[in-house]
Amino acid sequence: MSMQTTSDNTSGEPMLDVNVTPLIDVMLVLLIMFIITIPIQTHAVKLDLPVNQPNQTPPPINPIKNTLSINAQDQVLWNGAPVTMSQLRTYLDATQQMNPIPELHLQPDATARYEIVDDVLAVTKKAKVQKMGFVGNEYYMNVF
Numbered sequence: 001m002s003m004q005t006t007s008d009n010t011s012g013e014p015m016l017d018v019n020v021t022p023l024i025d026v027m028l029v030l031l032i033m034f035i036i037t038i039p040i041q042t043h044a045v046k047l048d049l050p051v052n053q054p055n056q057t058p059p060p061i062n063p064i065k066n067t068l069s070i071n072a073q074d075q076v077l078w079n080g081a082p083v084t085m086s087q088l089r090t091y092l093d094a095t096q097q098m099n100p101i102p103e104l105h106l107q108p109d110a111t112a113r114y115e116i117v118d119d120v121l122a123v124t125k126k127a128k129v130q131k132m133g134f135v136g137n138e139y140y141m142n143v144f
Helices: 022-039 087-096 112-128 137-141
Strands: 066-068 076-078 103-108 132-136
Touching: 066 087, 066 112, 076 087, 087 112, 103 112
Parallel strands: 066 103, 103 132
Antiparallel strands: 066 076
């Protein structure tokens, strides 16, 4: 059987070409119907923004990370402000209730008394701090 290269079909042989125009038309109609029936996706995040009051001081707890440092005068500083051990416990308890839990960076001075550092570590252990790290360990290499 030989194939004819001409496009006339006078000899009565079946055509080898498939007419895809109706298939494309149907697919385009289905695509348009699908696009029309899909609801428009609106993404909105509703936030209750706080009211800014001029006399209100910002909270002393940073939601990302908080720095707890002990200086050479054995003073405990929470984000740069001096605190007592009871205030420290209150702040630590508040940070453990946040989601996500902020990191606690402990930065004792190389000349600070060990008793103060031990007291601070005891308070952090009682508060069950989950994310804690020591900052400035390279300063201690020169001390020993």
